[in-house]
Amino acid sequence: MQSPAIEYDYTVAKWFSYLAILFGILGMGVGVLIAFQLAFPDLNYIFGQYSLFSRLRPIHTNTVAFGFTLSGIFATWYYVGQRVLKVSMKESKFLMTVGKLHFWLYFIGALLAVASLLVRYTTSKEYAQFEWPFDIVVVIVWVLWGISIFGLIGIRREKSLYISLWYYIATFLGVAMLYLFNNMEVPTYLITGMGDPLHSVSMYSGSNDALVQWWYGHNAVAFVFTVPIIAMIYYYLPKESGQPVYSYKLSLLSFWGLMFVYLWAGGHHLIYSTVPDWMQTMGSIFSIILILPSWGSALNMLLTMKGEWGQLKENPLIKFMVLASTFYMLSTLEGPIQSIKSVNALAHFTDWIPGHVHDGTLGWVGFMIIAALMHMAPRFYKREIYSKKLLEAQFWLQTTGIVLYFSSMWIAGITQGMMWRAVDQYGNLAYSFIDTVTVLHPYYTLRAIGGLFYLVGLFMWAYNFFKTMTASRAIEREPQFASPMAA
Amino acid sequence: MFGWLERNPFFFAVGVFIVIAFAGLIEIVPDFAQASRPVAGTKPYSLLRLAGRQVYIKDSCNACHSQLIRPFKSETDRYGNYSLSGEYAYDRPFLWGSKRTGPDLHRVGNYRTSDWHANHMWDPTSVVPGSIMPAYKHMFTNVADLETAYAEALTVKKVFNVPYDKDIDGDGKVDVPLGSFEQAKKQALAEALKIAKETKREDLVKMVESGKIPEIVALIAYLNGLK
């Protein structure tokens, strides 16, 4: 094998890592603020109309989903992609340029889009609030990423694609399809020549719009918060622990299991349809059989650590990743429970839903991105991680934060749901709406404190990363497995 | 076949795409045909109400309010008749919301009045002690953007055949007139003046009389129409 004198090129991966930290702090800073606003409404006015809850909530969701999470996905792609394909971006000027262009367009587009939300430009559709010009920027950014993926695959040395790449490819395709269909809109200025040039109107109306939106909403969660994060864990956990994936076959199966299940086995459409009962039953049985392989992923990750649980004590990065897969299992269990008809009747519209969302995002998405970046830092800068103690402290602080968050929201959600439907002895509603609001105050406060813990943890992370970059002890060569850390 | 797919990234991608796209196709398309018909009595939004709807969207009221009453007794007791798919036929985008930090608003026009809304939007806690809804004072000075609302109305009329300037219920009269921008604006001002007077706020009445409609007036027109 001719050994190339060149090395992997981490430029773009580094840039996206900085962005992930930046957007993480921004987005979750806003998250903490809006969490406190629900407990203490006076906080709505600290920046006049620009800090009203309703203005900031979409900024929170978009910044964490499309700022923090996507940056994390891109950062890890530009790192993992090269390594498992065994090809350096240095080998192709073209791909290097595409990568840098991808970064800058994404960064500038993201800033402008957030600014547009702040001055009230929004389509109001959740996770698709950006007005049409920004949608076009999003599409271009996505195409650039696609060129980067398939370009790098084109010049690979390794013939077979590692399982992580399957997931990155699926992310690329899934989001592309969903985003395009959900954001079909007609710019009103182009049709009439008057009014605000940024304004547009949805191509779909009423129930149809809702149908497309939730098809998008549900699956956007799959393709932004699940699929690419699995891509990460399939690389970083084995690499950090030095253990091969427990069963590679199971990982392949789980991939198709997930693809089939997530978009397909919703099943709820069948309940209302006119097909015979026995067919409906068949449908349900087979959907359950489909689910089994999709749970393989999480188990596969945990089993990868089989016989190596000692590392869990030694290495905080392993802690982050093992807890991440545990939260993944928790939220994939909670999701189906919430979609049972009678449970959904209670849980829908309540705080239980944000509770569920944040198990997944804080525990699974957040922890995985944190661990991935800290794993890459020593490789980026050829220095050891600045402080293991700080990383440990961060882990415990953030875990406490998550527990506070979801436990308070469970109670809040169920309380709220029960109070909305409670009746007195004559069958009249027992509570006025405002009763069901004021009762939540303690839970909203607890949630906000949990969020604050998590945010403080992010600052510790940023500090640790920055110190690793600038002030930590240098190492001679890239570590093969466990990341070196100073005490 | 499987081994081959794994080594051919292009066909692999095509396979993944077919699986995810096909699911959407079967899940969504059949419902599309079913849901798009308006129920009797549903009419397009007048210019003023459309402008109010845009204010509702711009300030993301849907972050805390749903507009979807589910067919449970506890909900119909609290909010009124449950929502029908056809009632949303002219909603672009839909505003069902996903979180009820505040109550459902789909029929709020049945039980709240213009002056109640004005006081409530100015300072919610003064009307409902303990409320955690923010005050929206900027709406009392911002001027509603009628031009953009008109552009939207004209767009949906042209592109999606929304029945403006048409006799919908067959009583021989035009139900929701739109006309030219000048005509539409004149009518919106007349509607706005009535609402401004109902709010009993001098400043709002003065603004409307000077030819400018404050956002709050448009918003109230929209909320009053939610029935």
Next chain:
Amino acid sequence: MEDIRFIQGVAYIIFTIFLTLILYGYIIHLYRSEKKGERDYEKYAKMALDDELDSPPVDKRDEKEREKKLKRSSE
């Protein structure tokens, strides 16, 4: 309208069953091809562990094909 619903239901069921069969067919394929010694799937796990630029690929790609693509993309 009911017709569309019926077709939807039937299409849904047929497709679910079809996907399940494919998936389980895939399981059989994975284990059988390994048993027959055609492929060793587990070796792919090494792609993550041994991923230096100069470590030998698990499944080497034809170098000529690679050069061709590389040339095109570096112009």
